[in-house]
Amino acid sequence: MGFLGDPIKFIGDWLKSLIAPLNLPPVWETFLSTLTSVIAVASFGLLIVIFLIWVERKVAARFQDRLGPNRAGKYGLLQTFADMVKLITKEDTTPETADKVVFNIAPVLSVVSVLLIWAVVPFAPTWFGTDINVGVLYIAAVGSFGILSILMAGWSSNNKYALLGAFRAVAQLISYEVPMLIMLMVPVLLASSMGMVDIVARQDMWFIVVAPLAAVVFLISAIAEVGRTPFDLLEAESEIVAGFHTEYSGMKFGMFFAAEFLHIFTVGVLFAILFMGGWRGPGAEQFPLLGMVYLMAKSTVGYFIAIWMRSTLPRIRIDHMLAFNWKFLVPLSLAILIVTAILHKLFAATTLYIPAMLVGNLVIFLASLGALRAVAQRQRKQRKPFKKRPVAKAA
Amino acid sequence: MSTVQIVFLFVGFMILLAAWMMVSRSNLVHSALWLVVALFGVAVLFVLLEAGYLAVIQVLVYIGAIAILMIFAVMLTRGDVESLTHITNRYAGWAAVMGAFLLFGLVIVLGQWPAFQTTSPEAIESANPVLDLGMAFVSPDGFTVPFIVASVLLLAAFIGAIYAAFPRKKGE
C-alpha cells in the first residue's frame, strides 16, 4: 500500500518513528499526536479558503458574463494571495469610541466558530479529526459562537449602522437556525446516531433519496445561516452601509470575509456528509484518498448551488425573509420531521421503504405548494389595482 | 496533580472570575459577555464529567439562545442612566455578608457528608448515553410524564412571554 494507500497513516507513522527515540511519557505522546492532527485539519480548512475565494470569484464572474480574476498568475490563481498581501499591509483603524477588547475578539471568534465545524468532519473512512457521539448537535452549538461574534462586532463598533446590522443579522440567523436544527434531526433519526462517522457509515442508501425535502430545506436554511445573497441582510450594502462590520478594516475585516467564504463551503461539506453519503463511493474503503476526493466532489454540489443562488436572486426584504422562515419553513420542517419519523418506523426494512418515503415527501411537497398558491392568490386579491404611471414621451 | 486536575482548576478559576465580573460590571453588555464566559466554563466542566451531550446543549441553549436573549433585552431596555453610577442597592453590603455566610455554611455542611470524600468515580458502563436518555424520556417506566410536562411548561412560557412582551393594540 505504502504512501498512496493511506498517506495520513504513512505520515503519522513516520512522525511517530521520529519522536520514538525521545521516550516521551504517553501523555505527551497523546498530546503531540492530537496537536499534529489538529493543526493538519485546521490548516486544511484555512488553506482551502484561499482556493475557494478564487473559485467563487471565477464562477460568479461566469454567471455575470465576465472573466473574473485573470491577471495575477495563471488564470488569476494568485489573485487571493495578492488580496491577502493587500489586506495585511492596509492600515487597520479602530474607531475612537469603540469598545477595543470586544472589537478585537469578534473577528477571531467568527473564524473560530466556522473552523470548529471541521473538527468533526469525516474526510475518509479512517480520516477524521475526532468522532464525538454528539457530532450533529456540536455543529449547531459552535454556530452559536458565530452569532455571538456578530453581536459583539456590531455592539462594540459603537456605530448605529453596525448595531442595526448586527441586530438584523442575529434575528435572521437565529430564525433560520430553527429549521436547520429540525432538519439536522432527520439524518440523526435515519441513522440512529449523532456521530458524523456513524451517519456516513449508515448511508448505504443516500439520505437525499429517502428524505429529499429535508435535504432541500436544510440547504436553504444553511445558506441563510451563512448570510449570502439572497439572504445577505447582514450586509445589505444599499441599506445599512456594510452591516455589522462597517467599522472593520484591514485584516480584521479580512477575517470576517474568510469566515464567510469558509462557512459557505462548510455548508456544502455538511450537505454532502449528511445527505449524500459523505466519502462513500466505489473503492473508497480501500483508498482513503479516493474517499476524500469523493467528499470534496460532492461538497461542490451544495457549494455551487449557493453560488448560483447568490448570482441569480435579488436580496429578499427582511420582513419577507422572516415571514418565509416562520410561516413556511418552520411548519414545513416540522411536518417533514413528523412524516419521516412515522414512515420510517412503519416501513423501515421493508421493500416499500423507499417508495413510501418518496410518496410521503411528494404529498408534503404538493401540500406546501398548494398552501403557497392559496396565500399568493389571497394576496393578489387584496392588492389595490395597479395605477398606470404616465410614461415619458420619446423626444 | 494530574492534567485533568490542572484543567479543572484553570476552568474553575475562569468560571468564578467571570461570574464575579458579571455581577460587578456596570456595563450591561459586558455583564452578558462575562456570563457567556462563565457558561462556557460550565460546559467544559460537563465535558470533564463525561456528559458530552449536556456540554453541547449547554453551549447551544445558554450561549446560543439565552445569552442572545439577554443581550437583546439589554438593548431593548437601554439601561438606566442612573444605574451606571450606582449599580447596587443599599443592601449590597448585607448581601455580600449573607453570600459569604452561605458559602461558609454550605462548605461546612457538605464537609460532614460522607460522600464528600469520594475521589474517583466508577466507570460509565453505557455504550451510548444519548440513546439511554432517549429511551428514558419516552419509556412508560421512565420519564414520560416529565417529558410531556416539559413541553406543556415550554408552551406556557412561550404564550406567557409573548403576551407580556408584545405591545397591546389599542382597545385590547
Next chain:
Amino acid sequence: MIPLSWYLILAAALFCIGFYGVLARRNAVVILMSVELMLNAVNINLVAFWRYLNPNDISGQVFAIIVFAVAAAEVAVGLALVISLYRNRKTISVDEVDLMKW
C-alpha cells in the same frame, strides 16, 4: 481524577456569587443573569452527583435537562416581564418598582 468535593465547592461558590448578584444589583436584567448562574451551579452539582455517585442511572442527566428547560422558561418569561415593565415605567431598576407597596 478530580475529587467530588472540588466540584461541590466550585458549585457552592458559583451559587453564592449568583446569590449576591440577585440581592445586590438593581438592574432587573442582571438579576435574571445571576439567577442563571445559580441554576448553573445547581446543574454542576446534579451532573457531578450523577457521575460520582450513580453513573449508571441516567436520571441525573434527565434532571439536568429538565433544569435546562426550566431555566429557559424562567428567562423567557422573566425578560418579557422586564421589557413590559420598561415599556410601562421607563425603568428596570427593581428599587423603583414599588407599585405593590401602595
Next chain:
Amino acid sequence: MLDNWLFIGIFISIAAVFPLLPIVIARFLAPRRPSLAKQETYECGMETVGDTWVQFKVQYYIYALVFLIFDIETVFLYPWAVAFDVLPLFAVFEGVLFILILVAGLAYAWRKGALEWA
C-alpha cells in the same frame, strides 16, 4: 471519550491562534497613522447624531424567544431521534405529541401577529 474532547479543546486554541496570526502580522506590517478623521464613527461622512444605543423594536426579542423555545425542544427531541430505532410505535407518537404541543405555541404567536415584522 475524554480523548475525543481533548482534540476539540486543542482545536479551539489552535483555531483561535490561526486567525490571530495574520492580524498580529498585519500590526507590524501595516502603516499606523491614526488621525481624528479616521477614527471617527463611520456613518457615510455625516456627523453622528445622538446616542448609538437607539431604541430597538420588541420584535427582535420575540424572534429570539421563539428560537429559544424551539432550541429547548430540540434538546428533548435529539435523544428521542437517536433512540428511534429501538423505540416502540407509541413512543414515536409521544415525540409527535411533544412537537404538536409546541406547534400550538407557534400557532398562538402567529395568530397574535407576533411573527409579523412590521
